[in-house]
Amino acid sequence: MLAILHPNTSLESEAYRHTLDFLENLPGVSIRIHEVQGVSQRLTEIYLLGDTKPVDENEIAALPAVERVVRISEDYRILGRHHDTMRQNGFTYNGVTFDQHNLNVFAGLCAVDVPEHVETMMKALQAHGQQCTRMGAYKPRTNPYSFQGHGKGCLPWVFEKAGKYGLKVIAMEITHECHIEEIDECLEKLGRPTGVMLQVGTRNTQNFELLKAIGRQRTYPVLLKRGFGITLNESLNAAEYLASEGNANVIFCLRGMKTEAGQPHRNMVDFAHVPVVKRLTRMPVCVDPSHSVGTRAGAPDGILDVMHTTAQGVIAGANMVLVDFHPQPEKALVDGPQALLMEELPAYLEDIQLCHDTWKKRQQIYNRQHPRQEPHAK
Ligand code: PEP
Ligand code: MN
Numbered sequence: 001m002l003a004i005l006h007p008n009t010s011l012e013s014e015a016y017r018h019t020l021d022f023l024e025n026l027p028g029v030s031i032r033i034h035e036v037q038g039v040s041q042r043l044t045e046i047y048l049l050g051d052t053k054p055v056d057e058n059e060i061a062a063l064p065a066v067e068r069v070v071r072i073s074e075d076y077r078i079l080g081r082h083h084d085t086m087r088q089n090g091f092t093y094n095g096v097t098f099d100q101h102n103l104n105v106f107a108g109l110c111a112v113d114v115p116e117h118v119e120t121m122m123k124a125l126q127a128h129g130q131q132c133t134r135m136g137a138y139k140p141r142t143n144p145y146s147f148q149g150h151g152k153g154c155l156p157w158v159f160e161k162a163g164k165y166g167l168k169v170i171a172m173e174i175t176h177e178c179h180i181e182e183i184d185e186c187l188e189k190l191g192r193p194t195g196v197m198l199q200v201g202t203r204n205t206q207n208f209e210l211l212k213a214i215g216r217q218r219t220y221p222v223l224l225k226r227g228f229g230i231t232l233n234e235s236l237n238a239a240e241y242l243a244s245e246g247n248a249n250v251i252f253c254l255r256g257m258k259t260e261a262g263q264p265h266r267n268m269v270d271f272a273h274v275p276v277v278k279r280l281t282r283m284p285v286c287v288d289p290s291h292s293v294g295t296r297a298g299a300p301d302g303i304l305d306v307m308h309t310t311a312q313g314v315i316a317g318a319n320m321v322l323v324d325f326h327p328q329p330e331k332a333l334v335d336g337p338q339a340l341l342m343e344e345l346p347a348y349l350e351d352i353q354l355c356h357d358t359w360k361k362r363q364q365i366y367n368r369q370h371p372r373q374e375p376h377a378k
Contacts, residue, residue, distance in 0.1 A: 003045070004069070007067075020065075023060070029050045030049050034046075076237070076281055077240065078248055088282070103319055103356045108135050111149055115161070117326065122161055128349055131169065134172075140175050146334075159194050169194070184219065202226065205225060223251045223320075228255070228256070269293065274313055285319055294335075295337055311352075316359065
């Protein structure tokens with residue numbers, strides 16, 4: 001059970017003390033307090049853990065500091081939606097807001113290679129009003145002899161350039177917990193010219209020790225990729241690992257499932273799960289069309305499959321797009337064949353905006369027909 005307090009309830013107030021005193025004395029129940037800092041208000045949520053069956057919901061709801069009570073299931077205790085469409089979702093990091101309503105595009109290099117390519121990419125992003133990018137420094141590779149990424153050596157110049165071009169958030173995969181410290185030390189030394197969203201790759205979705213280490217820090221938000229060969233439920237539980245350790249600023253990324261049935265795409269595109277993740281959890285949902293599709297193949301309509309799948313995800317309400325671009329894909333050290341070209345950026349961004357606006361209009365159509373209903377849980 002979860003007691004959501006009135007927004008901005010003072011922890012010094014009589015109402016708060018009285019409420020806490022009552023909850024702390026419920027037999028067989030322990031409490032855990034969770035603070036959610038939104039853009040304009042602070043929300044306090046109190047989890048009642050243990051045997052809550054005998055607890056009278058109405059009695060809790062009547063406590064002076066309590067706004068409402070939500071019965072929560074065991075699944076995704078912190079990140080779950082638990083039938084409550086009103087529950088706050090999302091967070092703001094380094095001035096950029098991530099929630100289930102808005103959209104941020106992270107176009108950039110799959111792997112950082114040379115400063116000229118990074119600079120060309122970032123310059124183009126700034127010219128098109130973008131605040132975010134993707135830059136891989138630590139690359140998990142199938143073949144141990146393949147390029148493994150420049151690692152911490154490239155961080156200073158990547159972060160400096162991001163600052164120079166006004167980029168606020170870089171999605172960067174980490175494969176070991178020591179990378180958090182490497183990133184943090186470097187950003188600190190440079191005076192934090194930019195921010196980092198720690199990306200957990202699909203090969204590490206169930207690396208529980210890595211998840212726990214990332215969850216223990218609250219400085220950096222997390223982009224968790226769905227595991228490519230496990231169920232959605234298992235991947236959502238992986239996200240909950242992060243939250244259970246203390247970091248609930250998590251974005252969930254669909255990136256296709258590994259199966260021969262997906263061919264000729266690299267993976268089976270799974271963006272039909274965008275609304276599913278949004279109704280089961282409060283996480284913003286990202287789509288990665290590049291790693292889903294894996295090629296630059298296109299349809300006779302002149303639109304590449306990467307662009308079509310992006311549109312499919314965004315029109316269904318995706319909140320973030322993670323996509324590979326490269327100024328010279330033939331020279332890219334990782335995933336060149338799936339990269340979009342710099343000259344494709346403006347049209348691609350225009351298409352994404354069109355789809356996001358269309359998603360909003362679609363909501364109006366359906367909400368007009370059937371006033372908003374509680375979504376089904378599963
Ligand atoms: C990536 O985004 O660079 C990547 C390696 O993706 P995934 O973990 O989804 O394969
Ligand atoms: Mn890649």
